[in-house]
Amino acid sequence: MTFFQRVATVAAISLTLTGLAGVGTPGIAADVNRSAIQVQPVTAPVIINTLTPNMVPQAVPSPAPAILTTVEPAAQTQSQADDADKFDSLAAAVAAQDQDISDGTLRCLAAAVYYESKSEPMAGQLAVAQVIINRTKSGRFPSDVCGVVKQRGQFSFVRGGALPVIDAGRAQYRTALAVAKVALAKAWSSTASNALYFHARRVAPGAGRIVVASIGNHVFFR
Numbered sequence: 062m063t064f065f066q067r068v069a070t071v072a073a074i075s076l077t078l079t080g081l082a083g084v085g086t087p088g089i090a091a092d093v094n095r096s097a098i099q100v101q102p103v104t105a106p107v108i109i110n111t112l113t114p115n116m117v118p119q120a121v122p123s124p125a126p127a128i129l130t131t132v133e134p135a136a137q138t139q140s141q142a143d144d145a146d147k148f149d150s151l152a153a154a155v156a157a158q159d160q161d162i163s164d165g166t167l168r169c170l171a172a173a174v175y176y177e178s179k180s181e182p183m184a185g186q187l188a189v190a191q192v193i194i195n196r197t198k199s200g201r202f203p204s205d206v207c208g209v210v211k212q213r214g215q216f217s218f219v220r221g222g223a224l225p226v227i228d229a230g231r232a233q234y235r236t237a238l239a240v241a242k243v244a245l246a247k248a249w250s251s252t253a254s255n256a257l258y259f260h261a262r263r264v265a266p267g268a269g270r271i272v273v274a275s276i277g278n279h280v281f282f283r
Contacts, residue, residue, distance in 0.1 A: 147248070151183050154249045158239035162229060167241055169207040170194075172227060175237035176218035177259075178279065183240060185277035188253035190244035192281065195257055256281035 148154040162168055170190055178189045196202035196209045203209050211222050218225060227234050243249050253259070253274040259281045270282040 151187065151243070151249045154243045155183060155236065155239040157248075158242040160229075160235060160238060162238060166206045167238070167245065169210045169224065170241040170245065171234070171238040172218070172224045173210045173216060174241050175227060175234050176225075177216065178277075179233040179237055181277040181279065183236070184252065185279055186237060186240045187244055187249065187251045188256065188274060188276050188279070188281050189259060190241050191251040191253055192256050192259055194244060195255065199257060201257075252276065253281035255283055257283045 148157065162171070170193060173193055174186050174190050178186045181189075193206060193209050197204050197206060203212055210216060211219050211224075213222070229235075229238075244251070253276070256273040258270065259279045262275070262278055262280055264280075272280060272282045274281045
């Protein structure tokens with residue numbers, strides 16, 4: 062082979078190699094492209110917070126546990142304790158009273174009970190005492206017991222604004238005194254608790270008067 066033939070052969074081989082390098086295999090290119098594709102992971106949707114900048118989400122507090130408290134009954138005061146509970150009857154309440162007459166209010170009330178109802182049953186005497194006490198609270202009569210008893214034109218046993226002298230040793234007066242004490246101490250409830258007037262049964266009540274009770278020979282009304 063001559064020198065020129067060798068050069069031609071080398072040139073032909075070089076051209077052939079160059080052509081082969083420029084022509085790609087489709088299968089290999091497809092594989093390369095697929096390997097270049099990266100699969101993106103699926104992420105959770107983004108939630109847009111609609112709160113304004115000044116609004117700060119607050120945690121919802123759980124309900125506080127219920128606290129059970131035991132309420133102790135209030136101690137009974139002396140004024141709440143009804144003295145009537147101490148006695149089984151009005152007679153027992155009357156019998157329990159002492160004979161002290163040093164109090165002026167008591168003397169005025171006992172005198173009214175004695176002169177107006179000494180021959181009446183104890184319930185009737187207590188009702189008379191209750192009428193006088195009720196008058197002191199009504200606003201239509203004097204505000205104290207002696208003022209009510211000595212009021213002009215109300216009780217005939219009062220003379221010149223003074224009480225008559227009473228023998229303190231009389232049994233009926235001692236009863237009247239004890240009844241007056243029961244009434245002042247509210248040691249027994251009267252059936253004429255809201256009466257303001259009383260008179261003998263033989264006298265007709267005034268027009269418009271409401272009868273509250275009828276005890277012995279007296280009718281009590283307001």
